[in-house]
Structures are given as C-alpha cells and as structure tokens.
Amino acid sequence: HPTPCTVERFLCFLGEFPALDTMFPPCSGIIDNAGGKILVQKVAGHSGYRGSFSNGVRSLSLPRWRESFLVAGTDRLLEEDVSRLLILARRKAVRKEQKLLLCLCVLISDCKVDLSFLIDGSWSIGKRRFQIQKRFLSNVADALDVGSAGPLMGIVQYGNDPSTEFNLKTYTNSKDIRNAIEKIPQKGGLSNVGRALSFVNKNFFSDANGNRGGAPNVAIVMVDGWPTDKVEEASRLARESGINIFFVTIEEAAESEKQNVIEPDFVDKAVCRTNGFYSLSVPSWFSLHKAVQPLVKRVCDTDRLACSKTCLNSADLGFVIDGSSSVGTGNFRTVLQFVANVSKEFEISDTDTRVGAVQYTYEQRLEFAFDRYNSKQDVLSAIKRISYWSGGTSTGAAISYALEQLFSKSKPNKRKIMILITDGRSYDDVRVPAMAAHQSGVIAYSIGIAWAAHDELEAIATDPDKEHSFFVDEFDHLYQFVNQLIQNICTEFNSQPRN
Known part of the structure; x- marks a missing residue:
C-alpha cells in the first residue's frame, strides 16, 4: 500500500514470509522479476489510512494496521535506493500458507531527464533481435513513465548513417511511444556508432527538438557486438557538450572475434566515467529484459550524472x-x-x-x-x-x-x-x-x-x-x-x- 506522499506509480509483489529470497512478478510493469535478494525490516504500523485506486490496483481503507516493512537490497545499487523504496505490508492467508502482500512505492516523479536512445539497426543484429530490442525500449518507456513533467524520450536508429525516428517533443506519454516503437522498421547497414554519437551531439538535443535545458541530457547506446567505426572522439565531444553517455552492449566479441574490433575498450573510451555506472554488459539478447530495472535506476539517479552541463562543470x-x-x-x-x-x-x-x-x-x-x-x-x-x-x-x-x-x-x-x-x-x-x-x-x-x-x-x-x-x-x-x-x-x- 503506498505511503501518504506524492507517489505516481507503485507495484505489488507476493512473496514467502519470512524468507523473501526472490521478487515475484509484479502486478504492474515497472520492475520485473529480475531483482535479487532483499532484506525486509519490520517497523511500526500507522492508523487512519484511506483507500485509493491507482494503476489498476485498489487498496483497502486501513483504520489501523500493526506492522509495516522497510525493504533494502543486498547489493550496492539497491542499498542506495533505500530512501526511495518504502514497503507497507499485511500478512494474509493464501491457500493456508502465510504469504506477504508487498506494495512497492516507486518515487519516479523527480526523474526529469531528456533521453535519446541510439538503437542498433545494422544487418548483423537480425530481424528477431531487432524486435527484442524494440520490446526492451517499450519496457523502458513504461518503467520511466514518460511525461512532460518527468522524463522525455526520443529514438535515433543507426546503421551506415543515423536518422531520428522521433524526438523529445514528439510523444509525451509511454503509450504513444510504445505504439511508435512498434512501427520502427530496421535500417540495415553497418554499426557506425561513432557517426551516430556525432549526429546526436549536433542535432538531437536542441530547443527545436524539445530539449528542456534544465533536464540532464542522456544518450543510451545499444550495441550488438561492437561498433564498426571509432567512438572515442565523437564521445569526447558529446561529453563536453554535457551529454551523459550510457552503453548497453549485448553479446560482446568472443576471443576469436576480438581481432575484428576496430577500437578495443570502446566502452571505456566513450562513457563519462569508467566505474561501471555508465555501462551494462548483457550476455544474451534473450536476457536483455533483465537490464530494464538497473538501467532506469541509473538514468534517473540525476545526482550521479557526471556529465550534465552546469555552471560549475562546463x-x-x-x-x-x-x-x-x-x-x-x-x-x-x-x-x-x-x-x-x-x-x-x-x-x-x-x-x-x-x-x-x-x-x-x-x-x-x-x-x-x-x-x-x-x-x-x-x-x-x-x-x-x-x-x-x-x-x-x-x-x-x-x-x-x-x-x-x-x-x-x-x-x-x-x-x-x-x-x-x-x-x-x-x-x-x-x-x-x-x-x-x-x-x-x-x-x-x-x-x-x-x-x-x-x-x-x-x-x-x-x-x-x-x-x-x-x-x-x-x-x-x-x-x-x-x-x-x-x-x-x-x-x-x-x-x-x-x-
């Protein structure tokens, strides 16, 4: 049940009590079941909470409840988000087993970023994986809850040459973005990531395209394997323009393929910091859905977006x-x-x-x-x-x-x-x-x-x-x-x- 604060979205989970080793699939699509182990700490209950209805979930009026729970992750990423995650719960008998109904309060209303996705449209990705990539983008749009007061999202597809599929001001809600993503055809060609980054730096984040100025500029680059051109110089110029570059690499080069990589360590040469925050390595396209939650958390962690252009860092x-x-x-x-x-x-x-x-x-x-x-x-x-x-x-x-x-x-x-x-x-x-x-x-x-x-x-x-x-x-x-x-x-x- 959401706390009495300004909350735009919340999720519900069913989990065994007291051993909450795994997050079960949520009843809303913001965070999937890719999360790891969590720690639950019991805290005091409250009184006088009125019922509400949001995102297809109706909560009960609770004149008094005895127990609430605070959740924290066992990994560093989740621990840093403890202040954003407040879980209130009630024990409930389900099929004679004691289970816990958890509703997760996700404070995403302050996630105000201007976001460009650079998607891989090269022939090497294939039609099936291109569809997986589009499904991933739709899930990210849902998780972000795109809106004029929060995150805005546009897409650039690259192959031999990049082109804008839609910009920041084209769509202002996740549903319209999902529909637009579904209609994107594959360009084909090579994987010229450097050329795509130059294009985004020069063309995408402009006032005419909906750039808001006060919101951090973020570019997320999807790469199947490795780029077919160099990225270092284009990335440097983009960073110096205040663009926070994230790389999501899927199915990296095998040992036998590494001689084909034009620019070794291309990810470290491209991102703002080489501490792992700006890069996600996904072993298989079929596990890409697990990257939705960690990617959204990082993009929305505006305090750690080191390349945002401000009066003190530019x-x-x-x-x-x-x-x-x-x-x-x-x-x-x-x-x-x-x-x-x-x-x-x-x-x-x-x-x-x-x-x-x-x-x-x-x-x-x-x-x-x-x-x-x-x-x-x-x-x-x-x-x-x-x-x-x-x-x-x-x-x-x-x-x-x-x-x-x-x-x-x-x-x-x-x-x-x-x-x-x-x-x-x-x-x-x-x-x-x-x-x-x-x-x-x-x-x-x-x-x-x-x-x-x-x-x-x-x-x-x-x-x-x-x-x-x-x-x-x-x-x-x-x-x-x-x-x-x-x-x-x-x-x-x-x-x-x-x-």
Whole structure:
C-alpha cells in the first residue's frame, strides 16, 4: 500500500514470509522479476489510512494496521535506493500458507531527464533481435513513465548513417511511444556508432527538438557486438557538450572475434566515467529484459550524472594574477587563498571544469595550463605552490599572454572564463588586449584591490561591467567576493541557451 506522499506509480509483489529470497512478478510493469535478494525490516504500523485506486490496483481503507516493512537490497545499487523504496505490508492467508502482500512505492516523479536512445539497426543484429530490442525500449518507456513533467524520450536508429525516428517533443506519454516503437522498421547497414554519437551531439538535443535545458541530457547506446567505426572522439565531444553517455552492449566479441574490433575498450573510451555506472554488459539478447530495472535506476539517479552541463562543470577557468612588488608576500598568499576558494566551488576534472593560472609583473609566467591537473586536489595543491614573483604591472600584456598560452588551448564547447586580479594601475594599455579577449569569446571578470584603477577594471570586464568587475579596498576583504562571483558566473550561464 503506498505511503501518504506524492507517489505516481507503485507495484505489488507476493512473496514467502519470512524468507523473501526472490521478487515475484509484479502486478504492474515497472520492475520485473529480475531483482535479487532483499532484506525486509519490520517497523511500526500507522492508523487512519484511506483507500485509493491507482494503476489498476485498489487498496483497502486501513483504520489501523500493526506492522509495516522497510525493504533494502543486498547489493550496492539497491542499498542506495533505500530512501526511495518504502514497503507497507499485511500478512494474509493464501491457500493456508502465510504469504506477504508487498506494495512497492516507486518515487519516479523527480526523474526529469531528456533521453535519446541510439538503437542498433545494422544487418548483423537480425530481424528477431531487432524486435527484442524494440520490446526492451517499450519496457523502458513504461518503467520511466514518460511525461512532460518527468522524463522525455526520443529514438535515433543507426546503421551506415543515423536518422531520428522521433524526438523529445514528439510523444509525451509511454503509450504513444510504445505504439511508435512498434512501427520502427530496421535500417540495415553497418554499426557506425561513432557517426551516430556525432549526429546526436549536433542535432538531437536542441530547443527545436524539445530539449528542456534544465533536464540532464542522456544518450543510451545499444550495441550488438561492437561498433564498426571509432567512438572515442565523437564521445569526447558529446561529453563536453554535457551529454551523459550510457552503453548497453549485448553479446560482446568472443576471443576469436576480438581481432575484428576496430577500437578495443570502446566502452571505456566513450562513457563519462569508467566505474561501471555508465555501462551494462548483457550476455544474451534473450536476457536483455533483465537490464530494464538497473538501467532506469541509473538514468534517473540525476545526482550521479557526471556529465550534465552546469555552471560549475562546463568551463575552462583561467586566473591572471598580479605578482607586482606593490602586492607583497603576505598579500600574495591572501590572493592565492582567494583563487583556491573560487576553484573549490567548481567540479574539476578532464571532462568537467579545468583550471589554469598565469602570474604577471612586467613579464608573464604560465603557472599551469588547463590540461596539467585533472582533479580538484591537484589544482588546489598547485595554487598553493605558486611562488611570488615581484616586479612591475603590465596588465595589458598579461591579458594577451593569457589569450595565447591559456585560452587558445581551450576545449570546444567550454566556456572560457578569465578572472584577473590586480592591485594597481597598469603601465601599459589594457583596452585593446581586453577587447581582443572579448571578441575571442572569453568572459572576463576583473577584481581590483586597493590602488587598482576603476576605469581599467571596467575596460577589462565583459559587459555589463557591474556584473563582471569588483573592487575591494583591502586584501583581507577579498573573501567577501567568492560567493558573489560564483553566483554571477552561474546566473550568466543559466541565462544562455543550453546548447
């Protein structure tokens, strides 16, 4: 029986009590009987629950019941979902045996993702397995409970060349999607997965096709055996556009077939993380139905979708730091702490935000480039190791140097953000270099301290100046701008088109 909370779907199971070793087939089609062992913990009952009717199941009014049950899985995946699974049960005599009627409350209303399925239409899959693949897609659509407020789903079929069967805005309920899937004919051809990923990256997740912007973009690639082209480069560009790539591989290459695989370890080269979360290996097409439940759980676990594009994981962030004599050793350490505090707020890795730093006086020095460090801890350690230089103040030359040494090597689809920190007026012109930075797509923030010139700070900053330039009278007050700076970066990001 569902709990008195907002629940869109729930399931019922019959199981032996107390030994619940196997999930029996559900009375609704969200989770099948592929689940493993479960642990059931008895908790106190409640009173005053009114009956309800949902998904063809009518529950009884329960003025009082004595016992309820909390279910948890014995494997890690189910344990992580304990907070979503609340089972209430009553003992009931069935054929003189004590059995337990379990109703599973599935909180899927927060599963808001924009989902593209890349289905294998190559001749190698055959007609029978192509039908199995379509049945799998229908089951996933049912499990997701597709709707405008929850997950949306589209399908791209690939062979020699990919084509869209329907996009995100074509259908807004599972029934219509099932009917559309049934009508999809097989394309034939090779298994050009890389070409399909490039197609999805360039064409699928657009506003015109129903992309919602605030929902994570997910691409699930179905592969029979192995791709007939390379996937690494196409996958990298897709990830850097914020697309979370999942691979479902069925019947992988046997030892005698591995010489035919163009790109060994193609799954690890394609997915966002190689920890197994983004890949499912299915030994046989006839066991594909068992992948429905784990795949849906992962797709809906939006907290773990590492490649979702946000203001904190989609930038190349370059700091341009004044190391002139007027700063002084103590204040320079304060500036570095500010740089570290800002960097901490970002999600740093080779596919998320990357950080680089330049220090300048009359001259310039590249402290570290964007591709030098791939973890937050390494970046913070590198910032701490920067040594104070001392000298004059040529801010214009520093901006030009940063454009050449940092931002010219920025990745495609990354926002280029420059944060320049200075405590005085520049000995050279800042306007021309700043204009060159703006024209090359760099978003420039200027932070002035003490004797910094307001007119130069405004010239350096991207328009509007008030949102991209800051001034503080003392170094010790720099920390006050960390939250405001991050907020402005995110506000600007959220106001722009997602792709």
